[in-house]
Amino acid sequence: NxxxxxxxxFQVLKTGQSMTLQCAQDMNHEYMSWYxxxxxxxxxxxxxxxxxxxxDQGEVPNGYxxxxxxxxxxxxxxxxxxxxxxxxxxxASRLRQGYEQYFGPGTRLTVT
Amino acid sequence: QQQVKQSPxxxxxxxxxxxxxxCAYENTAFDYFPWYQQFPGKGPALLIAxxxxxxxxxxxxxxxxxxKSAKQFSLHIMDSQPxxxxxxxxxxxxxxxxxxxxGGGTRLMVKP
Numbered sequence: 001n002x003x004x005x006x007x008x009x010f011q012v013l014k015t016g017q018s019m020t021l022q023c024a025q026d027m028n029h030e031y032m033s034w035y036x037x038x039x040x041x042x043x044x045x046x047x048x049x050x051x052x053x054x055x056d057q058g059e060v061p062n063g064y065x066x067x068x069x070x071x072x073x074x075x076x077x078x079x080x081x082x083x084x085x086x087x088x089x090x091x092a093s094r095l096r097q098g099y100e101q102y103f104g105p106g107t108r109l110t111v112t
Numbered sequence: 113q114q115q116v117k118q119s120p121x122x123x124x125x126x127x128x129x130x131x132x133x134x135c136a137y138e139n140t141a142f143d144y145f146p147w148y149q150q151f152p153g154k155g156p157a158l159l160i161a162x163x164x165x166x167x168x169x170x171x172x173x174x175x176x177x178x179x180k181s182a183k184q185f186s187l188h189i190m191d192s193q194p195x196x197x198x199x200x201x202x203x204x205x206x207x208x209x210x211x212x213x214x215g216g217g218t219r220l221m222v223k224p
Contacts, residue, residue, distance in 0.1 A: 004155070031211075033211055035214075040121060040216050040217070041216060042116075042118070042201055042214035042215050042216040042217050043156070043201065043214040044214070045211050045212075045213075048211050058211065090155050092155075099144055099146070099161065099205065100146075100158045100161075101158070101212060103148075103155030103156050103157065105153070105154060105155050106153075106154070106155050
């Protein structure tokens with residue numbers, strides 16, 4: 001089992017550029033989510049999905065889009081990057097009946 | 113608005129000391145309280161968790177104390193070691209919701 005994988009590990013964008021952060025899990029978890037981590041703010045939920053074809057907004061969804069076409073993949077799209085989106089992004093997954101969330105290794109994004 | 117407040121933001125102890133990290137919450141619908149440990153460059157990993165029907169849970173050197181009436185819970189690390197140096201996050205899950213709400217994090221350093 002690879003667990004939760006994320007690509008890329010690092011990314012630098014210019015303001016206004018778009019990109020997609022990739023997330024995949026091989027544990028057949030129904031729930032997947034995206035968090036951003038900023039100093040002193042903990043982890044804040046951006047978007048989440050309770051299964052293929054179903055997504056919902058978290059605490060800080062503005063500027064981000066998601067889709068869930070398969071159980072395994074949950075990409076996060078930045079439509080027009082802004083410096084305020086400079087952060088470390090984590091993808092996580094868990095079973096529908098479970099409580100433990102498994103996190104990926106993170107993507108460090110810098111927007112200049 | 114942070115629903116789970118964590119303190120202190122940083123903590124330095126000597127090897128063998130007992131660091132204590134505290135969290136407070138407002139939402140009485142929270143029914144699951146995990147602690148996550150994060151090493152630099154890695155994603156958070158579940159360390160220990162408690163439900164509100166017990167006042168204490170121990171796993172190895174890690175103990176959660178839970179005070180339901182005060183809506184507070186804390187993590188104690190017995191006989192701390194330099195390898196425990198990491199960032200610790202408390203979190204809470206709503207019994208009607210799907211995802212976790214995290215505290216702001218505590219960066220712990222254990223000096224040899």
